[in-house]
Amino acid sequence: MSERFQPPRGTRDWFGEDAAVRRHVIDLARSVFEPAGYGEVVTPGFEDTELFARSSGETSDVVSKEMYTFEDRSGRSLTLRPESTAPVMRAYLNGMSRLPQPVKVWYCQSHFRYNAVQRGRAREHYQFGVEVVGSPDAAVDAEVIALQHRWYRLCGVPELRLELNSIGDATCRPAYVALLEEFIDAHIDQLDDECLERRKTNPLRVLDCKNPSCQAVLAAAPRITDHLCDDCAAHFAEVRRHLDARGVDYELVPTLVRGLDYYTRTAWEWSAAGLATSISGGGRYDGLAEQIGGPPTPGVGFGAGLERLLEVVRPQPPAPGGSVLFAVIAEQARPRMFALMDEARAAGVTADAAYGSRRLKRMLELASKRGDARVVIVGDDEWEHEQATVRDMTSGEQRSVALDELVKELAGGF
């Protein structure tokens, strides 16, 4: 095994059924978002390191210890994207802002973070994500959440749960944080070391502490939702009205916060049975554009981990159906038959050849395993008469078809 290569720690290969199911959940997401006006966006695999440093915040875990940062041959500092929201906003500022507003996009990209590898925590992971840039409308927040809800329902996610909160904005959050810090300092002797550490880096995270004795103390702490400014409170109320109207259930969680600095107002997370972590996180980020040198620009979106989703549900793609397998026994018939196979493909028929064997028994066996509907058999007998035997794999019925008619027969057969 030492002579062989393994995928690098925290990465994996996708093939066979895994790849098919993965493809299927992406197709389901597209089937939900594309009719709603979301177009695909693709951003570079790496960006200027500063883009992530400035947007996520130098002290964030992502920036301080999880980024894959390297220098290229010209000495530029580049970083493999650890998330896609900042890159999408960068792309928005680099041209997308000229499109009709707001700009609605989806992406399915890999992300790289040097973190502890565990179930649902890889070093390269895929996210299907959505961003709506250019509108502060609460109806947009609700649309994104509602569509995501439909996607997860289509996937059949068990015990789907939505946690919702508003974390305010630059007007009200600083005052709330000051209030919270005051509370924490007043109860400092009743909180553990971890809380003290968080108090220094991100006071909001203190509320997350899982220590029961800390929780008992923190239950009396001021809540962000009680201290929103009028605009934020009105915005949050409207998001909830829209969600109620769309029939999306949610749970208000005042302690739900975000690890990245650019989030404002609406914040949400989805979770499901069978996985301790959330399967998706989203929020509004009205402060992001300015942090990376653009004009004030509102935005809202989510990133949904594909691997995490596939940990809790594996929706089966619909069986292809109607596929045809070419079983060409006669050596001299192969060139023409495979050419006809291509013609059938061009005519819309799903077709493949049994390349692995020249024995009919094995070819039919293969057709059974693959689930092909029909098999085109051409041996010496058929070849002599310019014919093919078409076998229906369900009924076992066989009929002769002239080679000149074969493509038409296959294409019209279903």
Add this chain to the structure above:
RNA sequence: GUGGCCGUAGCUCAGCUGGUGGUAGCCCCUGGUUGUGGUCCAGGAGGUCGUGGGUUCGAGUCCCACCGGUCACCCCA
């Protein structure tokens, strides 16, 4: 990054207190006469027991380190 558990074929796993690696199941390939599948039968391929050291007459089994996985913490999708 810290701590616990784990690592036998592509996959799921046997392997007792150290004494020669399993006819195991699934998957893959071949054959069961010359052209008929979903079954059955027979055969085969595939492992330096994660890697490297150490203890021992002898290590899949015990010890150490590394690699990989997993659980908790941190954080997050």
